Amino acid sequence: SVDYREIEGPFYLSPLISTEVINISGVKNVNNCMMLCRIKGCSVIVAMTTTSTVCRLLILKGISLSNTILDSPSAVGSEAGSQVLVNADINATLAAMINNETFTWLNSSTGRIGSIQLVNITLTGCYRIEVAGARGGDNIYRFTVGGNGSWIAGSFNLTAGTQLAIVVGQAGGSVHSYDTRDCGSGGGGGSFVYEIADEHLLIAA
Template sequence: SCNPARYTQHNGVLTINSGVRSQVSNISGVESLQGCLTLCRMRDCVALEYRPSSGLCRLVTVSKGSSESRVLGTEPGSEVFKLKNFDAVINSILSTNITLLFTNTSTGQNGSIQQTTINVTGCYRIEIAGAKGGSNFDREKYGGRGALVAGNVSLTAGSVLSIVVGQAGGHAKFDYVGGGGGGGSFVYRASTVSRSCRLAVAAEPPEMNMVR
């Protein structure tokens, strides 16, 4: 998950942009700020307002869509907390969804590394598949489909990713040999291919999607 669910105190009034849809859950009888923070973590909220005088805990979640601006912290003595990556979460929702599709560029054993630059800081979902293995049609032996790998990563604007999309294995030319293995697919930071910078790997349909 890209959401660390860690909160920091916000001084003053917190206004949530009207470009995102915000929902508020009002929970009464909460005896402490810590209790309110615990409820916020459990409900994956982006911000909260706690009113010690009344024990009211106001939890705010956000989603795609738009609504009126949401304001927290107008009552004297209230305490406001927000996610440490609050601005990134809001900006991620405000920005238009980005979907990138990469297909293999190989011919035989040769291919090219494709690159993309991340323009918006946020949480990205990377989905990759290893290529399908080759078949032996004479023996009715068909190549298996490649492994599928998916995960969420936090990326900052300006990050450059390199993408290698595996090519399907070649088919057997004779009935007594096997088909070629499918190529692996890789996503890594462009500066290096060291293990510490690999974001996703899938080995042996040759395609990859990246959705923010």
């Protein structure tokens, strides 16, 4: 059988997780909510008691890439007087869903001054981060092609609530004018990932 445990306050669910929500009214008590949850295969129960108990059952469906890791986690069961119960294995279930998912950030602006993209870590775990610097510019009059930027990867233990800043380098400027054919092309920009709280640099290329 499936075991459930009561938690204090709401349950914070990553925005990456797609859910199906079932609301059932007129339930006699919380034990009946748990029985319904077992039948439906749900992972989170929110019981709201007035004259009778209303059960809100959440079924975890998997990763939804229509949402983004940039969003803040949603608070399930934040209504006053709500009783929240979760599947005893919910953290392992969530980790299995998110594990091996890949998210890619590209350069988000033009010009020499790029923008910083923010990421909210909503699940504690080990994250592999790969960073590539941008390629250099070309010189079509000297038949030279800019070289590729450097590449580096590492694994980092990150806790839920950590906010990361991501800077993605842009390609170096190319020589497009005959008058400047003897000038060097621009170098590619660097890419960086650092923690916002203390500006601790995690990785750079």
